[in-house]
Each structure stands twice: as structure tokens, then as C-alpha cells.
Amino acid sequence: MNGELIDVVIKSRKEQGAGIAVIELVAKDGKPLPDFSAGAHIDVHVGDDLIRQYSLCNDPVSSDVYRIGVLNDPKSRGGSIKIHTDFIEQQTVTISAPRNHFPLDENAKKSILAGGGIGITPMMAMAYRLLRDGKEFELHYCTRTKGAGAFEQELVTAFGERVVFHYDDQSKSQLFSPEVTFSPVEAGTHIYVCGPTGFMDWVIDSAKKMGYPSNQVHFEYFSADVDTSGESFEVYCEQSDITVTVGTDDTIARALKKAGIKVNMSCEEGVCGTCITDVLEGEPDHRDHFLTDEEKADNDQIALCCSRAKCSRLVIDL
Ligand code: FES
Known part of the structure; x- marks a missing residue:
């Protein structure tokens, strides 16, 4: 693991959608930040012994700035709420160098990106990279209600018809359906999913039931309810x-x-x-x-x- 720590300054903070802070970070010393690849995240040192991971959601070509989206989640264990409460523009923050546990498969013929809620963030960096490389892709952005999501205008401007919005509170015909979106199952198609645990479990299970092998289904969980009890x-x-x-x-x-x-x-x-x-x-x-x-x-x-x-x-x- 790369243990490098970097002091950055909050260049801008803007509120978008329902409780999402979009934060841009630049190096405190004015030098370029380390390069990052699509799907990468940084550790943000939020407070004493409080470190949280956030995906980088800007175009990976622009490593003079890192951008994250932070949902003010009442079910959070304190990290996102503290960021919403405490982080202000021009404040210095310590972060890790980017790490990527969620990379794009360079050999994919087609990539289907499915982001649920704030899980759109790693998908955005992936979409920018795929667009730049001239690769075939679709970006699906699922939110509970219309207007709850961030980045909508940016996504339309950047990706046009490649981005599809799905709102739980709108007509059935536009709801996200893994069975429809992931058909037909093809060897060169890779699926990427990020979002709330229930959304991810549903999408991953659906893809596997349809016959996608696990090496074509890529995911990154933000959080999980995990039972740690058992025999001694x-x-x-x-x-x-x-x-x-x-x-x-x-x-x-x-x-x-x-x-x-x-x-x-x-x-x-x-x-x-x-x-x-x-x-x-x-x-x-x-x-x-x-x-x-x-x-x-x-x-x-x-x-x-x-x-x-x-x-x-x-x-x-x-
Ligand atoms: S501390 Fe994150 S996987 Fe264990």
C-alpha cells in the first residue's frame, strides 16, 4: 500500500442534489498531485483516527485537482457528517495518494457503468476515461427521486445519450432493469457497479444469474452491514x-x-x-x-x- 500522505487545500465546495457536497482539492504546495486512474479513491483524514475513502469523480486527465462527492448520510458512522459540518473552502486537509481497487478492464469491448446514488462518483471518472479512449460504454445513474442526484447537467453535457437517468419515483418504464440493460450476455461486456449495499447486491446477483462470469462484474462497496460474530x-x-x-x-x-x-x-x-x-x-x-x-x-x-x-x-x- 502506498503510505504517502498529501496536504491539500479545499479549493471549492458546492452543494448539489439532496445533501451532496462536491469538493475540489488542490495541493497545498502548488505542485501537481499524483496521477490517478479511473475508479481510484483517496483516504481523507476527517479527524483524529477518522479516515474515510472517497472515489475521485473528475476526469483522470486533470490531476491538478481531485474532486470528491460526499453524501450527508444520517446512517454514516461520522465521517460524511463531519465533512459536511466542518470542511470549508481554503481549509487544509490531509489525504492519501490515490489507490485503485476498482480499475477498468482495458480489454473490454463494452462497459456498462451502474451507479446508485453517490455510487455515481467512480463511474464518472470511468466514463471520462472511456470517452477519451473512444470505447463503447453506457452510464446508468439510479437515484430515489428526481433531483436528488448531483452532477446531472455535467453528465448530460459530457456524455450525451450515453448517460441514462433512472428515478425510483418516476414511471416504471424508466426504472433500471439489470435484465434489460445487461442483455445480451457477451464475452467482451464488462459491468461496473457502485452504490448502496442493497443496490449493489441486487445488480451483482442479477448479472451473475444472467450468466456473467465474476471476472466481468466489477464492484466497489462503500459500506456494508457485516456480522462479525461467531465461534471463538x-x-x-x-x-x-x-x-x-x-x-x-x-x-x-x-x-x-x-x-x-x-x-x-x-x-x-x-x-x-x-x-x-x-x-x-x-x-x-x-x-x-x-x-x-x-x-x-x-x-x-x-x-x-x-x-x-x-x-x-x-x-x-x-
Ligand atoms: S478496515 Fe477496511 S476492510 Fe478492514
Whole structure:
């Protein structure tokens, strides 16, 4: 993981749609920011021990500025609300360099981008990149009500007929339908989805039921309700030579913290990948939404913030 931290200044903050702050960040030292690729996110240091990930939603060609969209989500665990409350123009903020766990497949013949609510943000950077490369794509933007979404005029101007808006409160004929949008199933078509957990689960399940193989269905979860409870088990940290017991309601990360072993974490709900650690022995009980099905089947990595063990003892590389 790239651990570089960057001080940036909030160049502009504008409110759009229903409770979305669109924030532009520029380097405090005036130098160019690191390049980013479509689908990348940054960690934003929102407060003490409060780090949240936000997708970059501007054209990746313009790395003199990073733009994020932040939904004022009452169900948030504090990050987005604090940004809405505290972040003002000209304020200095610390961020990470961009990382990309949600890249475009360069070999796709056609890309279908489906953004639910604030999940439109990584899709925008992808659409800009695909447009620039002259690739075939569709961008579907699903929101609960007309007027709730941000960026609508920008999307129409940039992508014209390639962007389709779907509103839950409008006529049935314009509702988003994975079965219609993803047909026919073709080897060169890749699907990308981001948004609320229920929306994503529905879209991903629909694509898989239609016959799309998992390597053609790409996704990035913002958050997840994850059940971290289960049978007690032991974890042996090989580098530290320490064994901890993970109780029924505990997590591996919390058990390690009590034993003095620090685990780098961010989302704490299995979506960001910050806490992923190599497994040397034993079979993980994967609870995260970060690793792919194939990576989970390999059983050689685990998300320490939420996953557990299907055996009595795991050995991890920590
Ligand atoms: S801290 Fe985000 S996946 Fe574990």
C-alpha cells in the first residue's frame, strides 16, 4: 500500500442534489498531485483516527485537482457528517495518494457503468476515461427521486445519450432493469457497479444469474452491514510470535489491539482493504466485501476487521 500522505487545500465546495457536497482539492504546495486512474479513491483524514475513502469523480486527465462527492448520510458512522459540518473552502486537509481497487478492464469491448446514488462518483471518472479512449460504454445513474442526484447537467453535457437517468419515483418504464440493460450476455461486456449495499447486491446477483462470469462484474462497496460474530478461535501472529483468542463477539483486529498489535484500519466493515493480511495457515471465514470470490477461495488473505475462521486456529503474517 502506498503510505504517502498529501496536504491539500479545499479549493471549492458546492452543494448539489439532496445533501451532496462536491469538493475540489488542490495541493497545498502548488505542485501537481499524483496521477490517478479511473475508479481510484483517496483516504481523507476527517479527524483524529477518522479516515474515510472517497472515489475521485473528475476526469483522470486533470490531476491538478481531485474532486470528491460526499453524501450527508444520517446512517454514516461520522465521517460524511463531519465533512459536511466542518470542511470549508481554503481549509487544509490531509489525504492519501490515490489507490485503485476498482480499475477498468482495458480489454473490454463494452462497459456498462451502474451507479446508485453517490455510487455515481467512480463511474464518472470511468466514463471520462472511456470517452477519451473512444470505447463503447453506457452510464446508468439510479437515484430515489428526481433531483436528488448531483452532477446531472455535467453528465448530460459530457456524455450525451450515453448517460441514462433512472428515478425510483418516476414511471416504471424508466426504472433500471439489470435484465434489460445487461442483455445480451457477451464475452467482451464488462459491468461496473457502485452504490448502496442493497443496490449493489441486487445488480451483482442479477448479472451473475444472467450468466456473467465474476471476472466481468466489477464492484466497489462503500459500506456494508457485516456480522462479525461467531465461534471463538485462536490467531497466531508469526512475526510477533503472539497468540490471541478471538471471542464470539470480538474481531481479530480488536483482539490483536488488546495484545498490543496495531492493525491499520479504515472502514472497519470489510470494504476498503486496508486491514487485509496474509494468511499462512488455516481457513478464513470471509465476511468482507473487498476480496473477490477467487481471492476468497484462495484463502491466503483475510480482512482482520471483520472476517473470522472456519477452523480453531489461524496463522497470519503479522
Ligand atoms: S478496515 Fe477496511 S476492510 Fe478492514
